[in-house]
Amino acid sequence: MEFVVRAWSAQARLGSLHLGATGPQLETPCLLLLTRKGLPAFIPPDLFHKLHPDALALQVSPLHFLDSPPPEVVAEVGGLHKMLCLPEHGLVAVGRDSIMDEADGEGTTKLGASFKTSFGRRIVGPVKYMEVINACKPNLWASLPDEVPAWVSEKRNRMSVGRTLQWLDHCLSLSTDMGCLGVVVGGSSVEQRTHSAQQTATRNVAGFSLGGFGLGEAAEDRGPLLEAVTASLPMEKPRHVSGLGMPEEVLQAVAAGVDLFDSTYPHMLTMGGYAMTFPATMEDILGGFANKNLAVEEWSKSDSDSAKICLRSVSFRLDESPLVDGCKCYTCRKHSRAYIHHLLNTHEMLAQTLLDIHNMYHYLGFFQAIREAIRANDFPVFHNQFISHRRQSTLLLSSQ
Amino acid sequence: SPAMALRFEVLARHNRARASRLTLPHFECETPLFMPVGTQGTIKGLAGDQLEDLGCQIILGNTYHLALRPGAELLEKMGGLHQFMNWPRALLTDSGGFQMVSLLHLADITEEGVTFQSPVDGKPMLLTPEESIQIQNKIGADIIMALDDVVKTTTEGPRVEEAMHRTLRWIDRCIAAHSRPKEQNLFGIVQGGLDPRLRDLCIKGLVERNLPGYAIGGLAGGEEKDAFWRVVAQCTAGLPEDKPRYVMGVGYPLDIVVCSALGADMYDCVYPTRTGRFGTALVPEGLLKLKHAAMAKDYRPLDSSCSCMVCSRYTRAYLHTIVTKEAMGCQLISYHNVAYMMQLSRNLHKSILEGRFPEFVQTFLKKQFPSGDVPEWVQSAMEVAGIDISMCCYPYPQGIKKQMTTTGL
């Protein structure tokens, strides 16, 4: 793995991350696409390969490879790249099943972390965890964390920091490969976060994964926490964050110098029958948003807002336009809102496939815009414009 | 003669079997061909580009479902089903009658049409032959089907005769109601149950109407296989040589091979996609149940002779872990199963064209029945089709063989 920071805009940074000899070259900030058992949930491989030029990196969950398939089967095939037939894609293993599970810190003992999986609650210790990681051979893997939500006691929070470090050392000792992202925790305590970051930075890791976010902390506390962590980390190594996936959260973390993201946001929208419509190009965001997306009366009628439209709404029954005018994704080039509304209405699986294609494409475009803004050294303006537009449209909507 | 919106050219024959070119308004098809069923304007879990990649030529839509959602008026407003689902190739719609009779318990057939309880508000509704055609004219498929009087294949007695006569009376109402004969082809459906006399009467009546194509209806409903193939053989022999022949609801690979040998051209069935959703893959040897524990450590593709996107990428071991659990499992197995059916269609067409149809049938049967236990009905059908499959079957006692040849049809 090779990582180079190429440009800064305030604390936000533009980097390039090369994931090994056969891995892709990623431009950061970068979105890792969500998977179920290693593949995108609804987008079959032939369509996935045509999705977007940036659809090169996937987040995989080691928890999906505990039992079915078990690590020995993955190892026998020669790792996940082979099993999934994604030889040139970047695979980043993160010990969180973002769809199924949110860490609650309950049930975790010194023996291992507790996860709610589709097979029920499982305790996974460093040994089992590394058996899976070593079988999967991902390009990067986050160490096993003891993640706790923001509201736990100080004592429990301290314990989480100590245990996460201890497990990091254990994981590293069992690793057959480099490419470890050491997990930084510390809940809502700046002091613990800083301590966790400083200690993790002393280990032989390729980069860092910021854990324990998106677990109940207030949005206004998050900025300072993120900044405290990144300030304590070496600049030349990549930083990943887990659990921050909404556009505003992504911008907040980019502003603090985070490089890699996994996000359930596109998936959640797809499951709800929504399509992303928020402005996602630098031109649209910095241009003060052309008014094309500001049909507030329309939103309230159709359970939509400035960020998304709900295709379940009958108001799209006869709508022959694509999800987003001018969008170049497969779905928008090929199908109308009316057709997708019909597919949702008749519970046809193709609805999720088409929505997910658009939502991933749109979000990858948003990350492209973030990188452009950093390259142009315009990121703070870009960030502010985006947030103020969102605020403005939320106000408009609530006044309806 | 009435307007037709198709051209049908037989390119090659082997006895009764034929390889043809069927030119429809939206696509030039090669037969024999299998039509995947896209009930509500989509083949479950497959995108349009994938269906084109797989070589699908005609997709079937169900009029009953489409009329309920999104509705015929909406489809007409949106420029027809082709444009609504953005499918550039050919479409076929059924009449809606069969779906009503099979899905709704309270359907009742009178001379006027099929009465049924609306699934939306419970009110009694009536589907007449005229209405079925009007709806299908709005949907705009390349091939539309006449409303027929459907009885269960297992029904016997005067009801079968009544249904056959009514089907003939209704075909004239369908023809009269058909408003787009230059863009859509109305196919008539041969009824008559398992009674050769009734089937013959129906064929005669329909052929007099000189329709663009004919379907063989009332089969694949649980009748004995021996009765099934005899009806197909009788109908294909009686229907005109220069018109396409469509066996409705038939989709098991073995049935398609047998019917093609007997001179049928078109097939449809939900089976490949439905069985895929339940984790069963179609392979030359028969069926592969991916949920089976033996698959957990099987590192082979579904079918080593298949070059589809799924077989070239995934092992059975991986598919085993996602079938029936993840949406992707269902999508991938359905994809392969449709690929299998399309490959079967191409193989039938090519082998007839290249004069090696018997060899194709023999290889197919040897794979499906490696121990030689080819069912008797297949053996009898192949004898009528004039295809020697003796090398695929273990030797029969002399007595049975003799009896078979003397009974004939």
Ligand SMILES: [Zn+2]
């Ligand atoms: Zn799009």
Ligand SMILES: [Zn+2]
């Ligand atoms: Zn295949």
